Amino acid sequence: MAYSLDLRIRVIDYVENGGSVVKAAKLFQVGRASIYRWLNRETLAATKVKRRNRKLDWSALRKDVAENPEARLIDRAKKFRVRPSAISYALKQMKITRKKNSFVIEKETDKKEYNTIELSENSSKYTEEKVLYSLMNQDLKES
Numbered sequence: 001m002a003y004s005l006d007l008r009i010r011v012i013d014y015v016e017n018g019g020s021v022v023k024a025a026k027l028f029q030v031g032r033a034s035i036y037r038w039l040n041r042e043t044l045a046a047t048k049v050k051r052r053n054r055k056l057d058w059s060a061l062r063k064d065v066a067e068n069p070e071a072r073l074i075d076r077a078k079k080f081r082v083r084p085s086a087i088s089y090a091l092k093q094m095k096i097t098r099k100k101n102s103f104v105i106e107k108e109t110d111k112k113e114y115n116t117i118e119l120s121e122n123s124s125k126y127t128e129e130k131v132l133y134s135l136m137n138q139d140l141k142e143s
Contacts, residue, residue: 008044
């Protein structure tokens with residue numbers, strides 16, 4: 001939990017003017033460990049962490065994506081010895097999107113064309129049956 005700068009200053013002033021850390025912790029409702037950390041710091045201003053230094057080398061990941069664009073997250077994770085979620089997070093932060101494989105799109109297109117051909121053949125058979133049925137009904141009505 002981030003404490004305000006004003007509270008930090010009041011706590012440190014209390015401790016430096018002769019108050020104990022335990023009393024300051026009870027009085028200001030702050031953990032003793034936080035007070036000890038504040039005493040060891042040069043400035044009391046809050047620190048903002050942009051990106052933590054992790055196991056994953058982002059420049060190597062960017063190079064790997066350029067060389068192997070079809071690789072899966074799991075394969076990249078094994079290669080870099082991290083979890084797939086770390087790879088996913090890094091790619092998202094680098095604004096690199098995963099593209100669908102074009103083979104899958106072509107395969108689906110072929111399937112659709114095959115289904116269309118099959119339907120057209122069935123519809124022609126159905127049309128022939130419908131014509132025959134209507135002719136039979138006309139003959140029955142006439143007789």
